[in-house]
Every structure is written in C-alpha cells, then in structure tokens.
Amino acid sequence: MASKPRTLYEKIWDEHVVERRDDGTCLIFIDRHLVHEVTSPQAFEALRIAGRKVRRPDLTLAVPDHNLPTTARLDASGARLPIADQESAQQLAALEHNVAEFGIRYFHATAREQGIVHVVGPEQGFSLPGSTIVCGDSHTAAHGGVGALAFGIGTSEVEHVLATQTLLLKRSKSMEVRVEGELGTGVTPKDVILHVIGRIGAAGGVGHVIEYRGSVFEQMSVEARLTVCNMSIEGGARAGLIAPDDTTFAYLKDRPFAPRGEQWEQAVAYWRTLRTDEGAEFDRSVLIDAADIEPSVTWGTSPEDVLPITGVVPAPESFADPSKQKAARASLDYMGLEPGQRLTDVAVQNIFIGSCTNSRIEDMRAAAEVLRGRKVHPNIRWGIVVPGSGLVKAQAEAEGLDRIFIEAGLEWREPGCSACLGMNPDKVPAGERCAATSNRNFVGRQGPGARTHLMSPAMAAAAAVTGHLADVRDLAKEPA
Amino acid sequence: MEPVRQVEGRAYPFGQKNIDTDIIIPAHWLKTITREGLGQGAFEVLRKEDGNVFDDERYAGAPILVAGDNFGCGSSREHAAWALIDMGVKAVIAPSFSDIFSSNAFKNGILTVVLPQEQVDRLVEVAQTETIAIDLESQTVTTPFQDRFSFEIDPFRKACLLDGLDEVGLTMASDAAIGKYEMQLAASRPWMARGTGLAA
Structure with missing residues (x-):
C-alpha cells in the first residue's frame, strides 16, 4: 500500500480503519463528534433504553443552535429568558439533561462559546486536520475546510457513534x-x-x-x-x-482544544x-x-439553479433534460419569476446574513464593507444579521460592525441557525423574497411559501441597499 | 429493526427529481424528541396541491414510493425516514438516492432500490393501476405485466435487512478491536486523543 500514490481522502480513511470486513465495509474510528439539540434526543433515548454509555464523552462536544431564538437571551439582570415555543424549549431541555447524564462537554445557550455547531468546531480548535468529524447535520462537510474528513449523519448513526465511537462505512x-x-x-x-x-x-x-x-x-x-x-x-x-497548509496551522494555533507545546509540533509534522x-x-x-466565475445568485428551488448576477431567468425549455424542464417550471412558479427577466430586476423584501455557510467574522466584515455609510432600501421589510457564534459577535462588536448594520437599518442578533431553516421564530413570510447567505433555496426552507435567493454576504448587503438582487460590483463604483 | 424480505403492494407514482428532506418533512416537525407521529407532516407542502399522489385514494397506505433522481437530498434529518415509516412506506425505488438518506432509510429498515431511469419511468406508469413487488432475497422488482428488473444492493446491508440486525449491538461485538485502535491512537496521535480534555 505504501507504494501506491493516495489521495488525501484515502490517507485519512486508511488511518481510521479499525476493522475491514470481507465485503469492503470498514469500521471507521471517529475522532470528533459534534452534537446539537435537534438530531440527538432520539439517539440518547435509545442509549438509555439499551442501557448503553457514551464510549468517548471526551471526543464529543455539544452546543444548541437550531432552535434558539436569536433575540435577547438574558434579561436586564442577567437571568436567562425562557424560550416561548414549548417544543423548542423542551428540545433544549432534553439536550441539557442528556449532556449532564452522559458527561459531555457543553456550551450552554448563553455561553460566549455558543454558536452554530459548524462555526464552533473550528473556532475552538476541536476540528483538526486529518481527523474524522461527524455531526447529525449535513453541513458537517464544512469542517473539511481545516483538512478533516467531515460528514453529516442521521440520528441512528449519532447513536452508533455515541455508543462505539465508530461508524460502519464503505469508502466513497x-x-x-x-x-x-x-x-x-x-x-x-x-x-x-x-x-x-x-x-x-x-x-x-x-x-x-x-x-x-x-x-x-x-x-x-x-x-x-x-x-x-x-x-x-x-x-x-x-x-x-x-x-x-500553513494557513490552516496559523488559524488553529492556540485555539482552546488545539494541541500545544511539543504536541503541537508533532501534530503539524503529521499534518x-x-x-x-x-x-x-x-x-x-x-x-x-x-x-x-462571477458574483452569483440562485434563481430556483435547487442549489444547482445558479446564474451570474448579470444573467436572466432561464426558460424551462432551455434545459435538455425533460425532468429538469419540469422541475424548472415548478421552480419558476414557486419563485414567481418569468423567463427572460433580468436577475437585477428582481425585488427582495427580506435579508438574511448568517448560517453555517456565511456567519464568520470575514463574512460580517464583507457585508459591513458594503453597508458602511449606506441605508437599506425602503423595499426591505425585514433584515437580520446573525453572527455564527458568541465569539464572532464579540469580535464584530469590537470592530464596530454591529453599529454599521444597525445604522444601515438591519437587526443585529444572537448566534444560531436562525432563518436558514426557520426552526426558530426567524422566518420569511409566504410569497416574499429573501436575499440569503445560507445554503438552501428549497421550497419552504425559510418558511412556508418563502422564496430564497442564495448569494454571498457582500451580494446580500448589495440587495439590502438596492432593494433588489444586485451586482455588488456596481455598488463599488458608487460612493456610499 | 424488523427483518425485511418482500415488499408488495400499491406504489405512489411520484417520480419527481431532487426531492429534498425539507419536502419530505419540513423543519417545524423536527422539534419532537421521539420518532413517532411524523407521517402527518410527510410531504406537507405537496399535499396542499390538488391531485397530489399522496392524497389519492388509489394509493392510500401504499408500502412503496417510486421516486425521482437524487431522492432525499439536503438535510441529514432522519425524521424523513421516520415520516415515511409512519405513513406506511417500506421501500423507495429511484434512479439515485442521497448518501445520507439512503443510510438513514437502511437503519430504519426501509429498502432503497436503485434502478435506471427508464425502469423507474416504467414503474411510475405501472403504479397508476397495478401493484409492484420487491423481493430482497433475489434482488428483483416485478409487476403483473411480467416486468422483471434486477437491482444491486450492498451485501452487508442486505444481510442486515434480511436478519433485522441491530447494528450498534453488532459493532459492540468489536469492542476489543476499537479498544486496541484507541490505544494506538493515544500513542501515535496524542493530540487527537485529547479531545475536550475531559476524562473518558
């Protein structure tokens, strides 16, 4: 095996094989397990019923993110405010109960370290190069940005990892x-x-x-x-x-869970x-x-429906595949768009800057740069900026970015998944359009009937200023 | 998990491509802390449309869903599999499935059958009036019109489905091998073994 050239993926895979079965299925060791409130309660319950323990609580980190309202979490006296939605409150309570019962490290809802699980992992140095990372969330792929093999799993697999610190997988x-x-x-x-x-x-x-x-x-x-x-x-x-690479190592150095001293040197040599x-x-x-590649936006209800902002809404007949034609017709109907319409003519009423895709400090800076000294357009009925973690929020505030957003007319919120999936109260009204920095433009994703256009933080800021989908390059030409 | 051998009966002739798990079960249903009762929320948005297959009496309670390419894409929510089970679906046939959905379905004893697009198209047509039969042992899908399509399935998954095996229990039998790996990890990559710094 040593002589055959391998891809990075193969190297990480080989390093994590605990057992190889005859049919090629492998028992793969999981180095890091991130847990949140939505996809874990049934897994913990199954452990309880079977009388099983968490094998490696020390390789597990939990944080609530999906359900939490992004409005104030503490009252004037510093006491925690209750969550109005009973089901959300119950799910958060279940997580708090489970981490205590099974001895798992937990960032509670009002901790500075709390945030979206995929922002928190790298930020804390919990996600490391060459590691296998899983979480009951499909955007776990994000942690691949530090050179990890990271992927989303279902709740049965969450249970499997909690109980055994492994997964049964076939190589992709x-x-x-x-x-x-x-x-x-x-x-x-x-x-x-x-x-x-x-x-x-x-x-x-x-x-x-x-x-x-x-x-x-x-x-x-x-x-x-x-x-x-x-x-x-x-x-x-x-x-x-x-x-x-060196960029990764510089990013991770001195983060709370990153290796230190001699182990740091050892780790970098391996990485x-x-x-x-x-x-x-x-x-x-x-x-x-x-x-x-140009500044891009989505026009339909699948993330593959991408066009440069300079483009026009496509005609369904322009697609070769008949099933795509049908899907495009349904998308245009749902999105309320006409073939041939210029994308920059599409008016938006809502702005969402946040999500595990785009809520880190560089995203906040990129949006703020466009919004500095500008006001949101009167078309915009609702616009929120949701930092990815309490630490991102603190950093943004130290840089005065929160003031830029607020002065422009956007709301500055507490960290969480928020309007990306609308599990908490942050939703886009039916029939209205949202310029969103999140990752999915699915039917009903941001709320029943909501119409989502995906784009970068700078482009969402440009849409906020102009009241329609806009080319951020045009804004850069005008003085603020 | 209950063993699965055959699934036979009416099938929803659905066939749409890129059906994401937000469509199968919208986010507001994910606030539950149990696995039950999610069938009520299954395909909620599509069910608001007139003439949708899910509310068509001909297919009521059908154990099979004939779907389109990339079925179950998007979110990893296992609630999608739980919702299908709760509405009585025991098998889904499609040209392809998202990796996470197909794993979630398997863990819940839902058979995912991959067939080429033209065979899936044929089954959508047959399903309008007739039943469909899936036999896991022989890996075939048959119709009353003598259609007979073979499908591939991972041998490990097949064995687990046929025997109704508890995968966690199965892996726990490898406890010694996992322990050995952990010892090696602590020696070769001690920074990985450190984790959150809490005692195991």
Whole structure:
C-alpha cells in the first residue's frame, strides 16, 4: 500500500480503519463528534433504553443552535429568558439533561462559546486536520475546510457513534474539483462554491468525497475554505475537503482544544503529510477556470439553479433534460419569476446574513464593507444579521460592525441557525423574497411559501441597499 | 429493526427529481424528541396541491414510493425516514438516492432500490393501476405485466435487512478491536486523543 500514490481522502480513511470486513465495509474510528439539540434526543433515548454509555464523552462536544431564538437571551439582570415555543424549549431541555447524564462537554445557550455547531468546531480548535468529524447535520462537510474528513449523519448513526465511537462505512469515490487562476473583483468563496454546484449539479457528487484543489483554494483563508466545503452536500457529496497548509496551522494555533507545546509540533509534522500524492487518481475530475466565475445568485428551488448576477431567468425549455424542464417550471412558479427577466430586476423584501455557510467574522466584515455609510432600501421589510457564534459577535462588536448594520437599518442578533431553516421564530413570510447567505433555496426552507435567493454576504448587503438582487460590483463604483 | 424480505403492494407514482428532506418533512416537525407521529407532516407542502399522489385514494397506505433522481437530498434529518415509516412506506425505488438518506432509510429498515431511469419511468406508469413487488432475497422488482428488473444492493446491508440486525449491538461485538485502535491512537496521535480534555 505504501507504494501506491493516495489521495488525501484515502490517507485519512486508511488511518481510521479499525476493522475491514470481507465485503469492503470498514469500521471507521471517529475522532470528533459534534452534537446539537435537534438530531440527538432520539439517539440518547435509545442509549438509555439499551442501557448503553457514551464510549468517548471526551471526543464529543455539544452546543444548541437550531432552535434558539436569536433575540435577547438574558434579561436586564442577567437571568436567562425562557424560550416561548414549548417544543423548542423542551428540545433544549432534553439536550441539557442528556449532556449532564452522559458527561459531555457543553456550551450552554448563553455561553460566549455558543454558536452554530459548524462555526464552533473550528473556532475552538476541536476540528483538526486529518481527523474524522461527524455531526447529525449535513453541513458537517464544512469542517473539511481545516483538512478533516467531515460528514453529516442521521440520528441512528449519532447513536452508533455515541455508543462505539465508530461508524460502519464503505469508502466513497473521489472527485477532484480544481479551480485555477485569479478570482475577479467582487467574486467571493460563496460564488466559487455556487458556481461549482451549478456546474456539477445537485446530484453531481453523490457517492463521492470532493477534494478542492488548485490556486484559488490555496490562496483562501480557512474561513473561506469552511464556506466552500460547507456546501459540498448541495452538490450531492457527503464530504468535501482541502489539504491543510500553513494557513490552516496559523488559524488553529492556540485555539482552546488545539494541541500545544511539543504536541503541537508533532501534530503539524503529521499534518504536513496530509496531501494528495503526485500521481494519485481521482474517480472524477472537474476543472474550472477562476475567470469564468462571477458574483452569483440562485434563481430556483435547487442549489444547482445558479446564474451570474448579470444573467436572466432561464426558460424551462432551455434545459435538455425533460425532468429538469419540469422541475424548472415548478421552480419558476414557486419563485414567481418569468423567463427572460433580468436577475437585477428582481425585488427582495427580506435579508438574511448568517448560517453555517456565511456567519464568520470575514463574512460580517464583507457585508459591513458594503453597508458602511449606506441605508437599506425602503423595499426591505425585514433584515437580520446573525453572527455564527458568541465569539464572532464579540469580535464584530469590537470592530464596530454591529453599529454599521444597525445604522444601515438591519437587526443585529444572537448566534444560531436562525432563518436558514426557520426552526426558530426567524422566518420569511409566504410569497416574499429573501436575499440569503445560507445554503438552501428549497421550497419552504425559510418558511412556508418563502422564496430564497442564495448569494454571498457582500451580494446580500448589495440587495439590502438596492432593494433588489444586485451586482455588488456596481455598488463599488458608487460612493456610499 | 424488523427483518425485511418482500415488499408488495400499491406504489405512489411520484417520480419527481431532487426531492429534498425539507419536502419530505419540513423543519417545524423536527422539534419532537421521539420518532413517532411524523407521517402527518410527510410531504406537507405537496399535499396542499390538488391531485397530489399522496392524497389519492388509489394509493392510500401504499408500502412503496417510486421516486425521482437524487431522492432525499439536503438535510441529514432522519425524521424523513421516520415520516415515511409512519405513513406506511417500506421501500423507495429511484434512479439515485442521497448518501445520507439512503443510510438513514437502511437503519430504519426501509429498502432503497436503485434502478435506471427508464425502469423507474416504467414503474411510475405501472403504479397508476397495478401493484409492484420487491423481493430482497433475489434482488428483483416485478409487476403483473411480467416486468422483471434486477437491482444491486450492498451485501452487508442486505444481510442486515434480511436478519433485522441491530447494528450498534453488532459493532459492540468489536469492542476489543476499537479498544486496541484507541490505544494506538493515544500513542501515535496524542493530540487527537485529547479531545475536550475531559476524562473518558
């Protein structure tokens, strides 16, 4: 095996095989398990019924994010405010009970460290290069941004990991997505991943793990890489990852759960070996020229429905595949759009800047840069900025970004998943449109009847200022 | 998990592609802390449409769903599998499934059958009037019109489904191997073994 060149994915896989069965199924060791309130209660309940324990509470970290309201969590005296929704409150209480019973490290709802699980993991140095990371959430792919093999699992698998710290898996196929060249002005990591999904399709990565390679990813910050890997699942791939490098090591150094001292040196030496070998073969390769990527938005109800902001709404007949034609017709009907309509003519009423895709400090800065000295358009009825964690919130406030958002006319909220999936009170009204930095434009995702257009934080800020989908490059030309 | 051998009966002739788990079960149903009762919320948005297959009397209680490409994409919510079970669906046939959904379905004893698009199209047609039969042992799908389609399935999954095995129990039998791996990990990558720093 040592002589055969291997991909990064194969290296991480091989390192985690506990047992290999005759049919190729492997028992894979899980280094890091992240737990939140929505997909874990039934798993803990199953452990209780079977009289089982959590095998490695020390490799498990829990934080609530999906259900929490993003309005104030403490009253004037510093006491915790109750959650009005009874079911949400019950689910949070169940998590609090479970972490106490099973001895799991927990960031409670009002802790500074609380936030969206996929923001918290890397921020705390819990997510490390070369590790296997799972969570009962499909956007776990995000942690691939630090060079980890990270993927979402269902609740039965959450139970399996809690009980055994392993999963039974078959190795996936490998796909290389290579983007070379220089990104144009106004083109952000979100535009890169939207473009990739548009290219490969929502099912393009099914059965594959993606490795993002090439100069564009090498030059990206870790936060940018987390944004890219996060949406691998929207291209059908359960995981996506980027080889760790000096940028990764600098990002992780001195974070709370990252190794220290001699172990840090040992870890970095090992992490440097985590690269795809020269001559290693991928099952599929997709090559993209960075110059072809423009600031992008989605027009339909699948994340593959991506176009440059300079484009027009497509005619369903323009698709070769009959089932795609049918899907496009249904999408346009749901979205209230006409073929041929210019994307920049589409008025929006709601703005959502946040989610595990785009709620880190660099995202906050990018949105604030566009909004600085500007006001949101009168068309905008509701606009919220939801930082990814309490630490992102504190950093943004230290930089005065919260003032920029508030002065522009947006609300500055507490951390959580929020309007990305509308499990908490943050929802987009039926029939209204939202410029969103989240990851899914599915029917009803942001609330029943809500119409979602996915885009980067800078583009969402541009939509806020103009009241319609807008090209951030046009705004840059005008003084604020 | 209950053993699965055959699934036979009427089938919802659905066939839409890229059906995400938000469509199968919307987020507001995820606030439950149990697995039961989610059938009421299954396909809630589609059920508001006139003439939808889920409220068509001909298919009421059908144990099979004939779906489109990339079925179950999006969110990892296992509630989608629980919702299908609660509405009586025991098998889904489609040209492809999202990886996470197909795993979730399997863990709950739902058979996911992958067939080429043209065979799925044929089954959508047959399902309008006739029953469909799936036999896991022989890995075939048959119709009263003598259609006979073979499908592939992972041998491990097949064995688990046929025997109704508890996967966690099965893995716990590998306790010694996991323990050995953990010892090696603590020696070779001690920073990984450190975790959150709490004692195991």
